[in-house]
Amino acid sequence: MAAFILRRLIQTIVVLLIVSIIGFLIIHLIPGDPALTMLGENATQEQINALRTQLGLDQPVVVQYLRWLINVLHGNLGKSLMYGESVTSLVASRLPVTFHLGIIALILGTLISVPAGIIAAVRRGGVLDQLITVSANLGMAIPLFWLGILGIYLFSLKLGWLPVQGYTSPFDNFSLNLKQIIMPVICLAVVPLASLTRQTRSSMLEVIRQDYIRTARSKGLKERVIIFKHALRNAVIPVVTLLGIQVRNLVGGSVLVETVFNISGIGRLMVKSVFDKDFLVVQGCVLMIAFVVALANLLVDLSYGWLDPRIRQEE
Amino acid sequence: MSPSTTEELLELPPKASEFKRFVRVFFGRKVVIFGTVVILLFLLTAAFAPLIAPYDPYAQNLGKALESPSREHMLGTDPLGRDELSRIIYGTRISLAVGIISVGIAAIIGMALGLFAGYFGKITNTVIMRFIDAMMAIPPIMLALAIAAALGGGLWNVIISLGVALIPTQARLMRGQVLSVKQADYVTAGEVIGASDLRIMTLHIVPNCLPPLIVLITLNLGVAILSEASLSFLGVGIKPPAAAWGAMVNDGYRYLLSNPVLSFAPGFCVMLIVIAFNLVGDGLRDALDPRLRGTL
16 A cells, blocks of 8 residues: 555656646736736836846756746746745635535535435336436536526526625634525536546446445345445445546636636636736636645555555556 | 458458448447538538528627517627527537647657657657646646736637647547557567558558547547637637627626627537537547447
8 A cells, every 4th residue: 555655655746747737828928028928018017128127037947947946846826927925825815615526526415416316226227226317418408607697587686595796704604605695616526527427427336236236136136235235335446536627627626616616716806817917926826726626536545445445456 | 242251242342341340330429420411510500600590690780689580680690780590500600610620639649759759668758748747637628728918818819829728538548449450460569570660650550550540530529629629718719899609608698687698699509510520539539449348
């Protein structure tokens, strides 16, 4: 197990290094002079020169990257042109909001999708299965921003049950926070809900066909024992591997959901920075998110290495 | 003449029966037929948009701004007095064009990367796959958003950014396929008679890797259309006055209480076309290779 952990740790570090190259290149994709683009037409020559020096644009690319990487490793992602704050503290201040919504959505999605997938698989072809499969297909295809707008129309504007937009810290006003996050969380939860349901269903169907399930049946075990003790444990492994991707998709979804519901999380910050041409913040968001996702993937891999001994013994 | 005796049946070329089996399984499910019909309808709408659309989608008429649905304007008019239905019909062109071209780019680059990684292995594999892993750590919509923003938005930059963001899934699947096909006897035979790498890759490996990739390409068309709509909803995608569904949802958002249909209708179209591609993708998977269930 120690060798397995070490191998995955090294892989994660390599991935993060390459992510840093991708993040670094974002600024270099800007056509023409990035400093001029970021500051706009009205900037003075001194301001442009100062930013060029800050970005190190006067150096060869490799030197630029290494200097930038050393800064990043020291937690220095540069200074936001719009907010005047350091990008690190700006991103760090927004992450908890996105996490708050994302974690609840992930838990909600998992708690509903796994039982739904099991029911669909056990009752294959039945009415419940068809209902669950159709809902999952809808969930995979529905534009999150549109779902949010439908929710606002129905529950805020027509019924008046929930506030339209905004986010208040749960420490300031818990009940208001609860009302504000219901719709964003449901919108976000659709992402893991749909794909985990599909995965659980097909993975259960796969396992139910195996010989050891037939053996368990022929021994006369109760169906409940077969499903929960024998089938589920094996069916859940591919579902767990998907959890890492879910973290990534949730953060992706936050870009849209936070925009629709006007929530100051990292998704909204990134969209706003795109419009402000505040590219150091865009870069910082990408790096920070990739870091979190890579970490989540590492945890997922370690956990299924623990769930399934065959995986950690590979190689 | 159709075969009648057992002997004649046995002599049927296997390819023909394989194709028949494909058709039987693919069209055996009603939802797949539904998906196919929806895609065909959207394709026809895109192709014949000027004939179908009742009005010019760009013609502004401020005197008729924000009208409710009526016999004259079935889905009403937008804040600039343009006919919403006509704009949705023209929007089909943008959605499909962006989807097809960006997935095409992703498929070509992703398959090439996966092919090299799987075929040559060793350091080639490590370099390519770690790069793909790194791309997988960034949510595709964020990656596309960052790239499109840096490049400056617009139709082609959106297509490029989505194309790049969709490369990882194609590359990963291709690599896995190549690894398994490479073990086949016919590949070893090719190596033994001294066929070049290029010949083995293009003639023997690529054709045998295709079925699951076709499934993924179909599913990715849905992903690309959904992502394009998301980018244009955020305002980074296709620039006005072009009619992009995502941007139309956003435009209508401000008039949600008075004219909800302005937001509802284009969003519904996005959902419908994405569902159609997903259903057809699932149908293709079951018909081409049912073993893929649960992996794609």
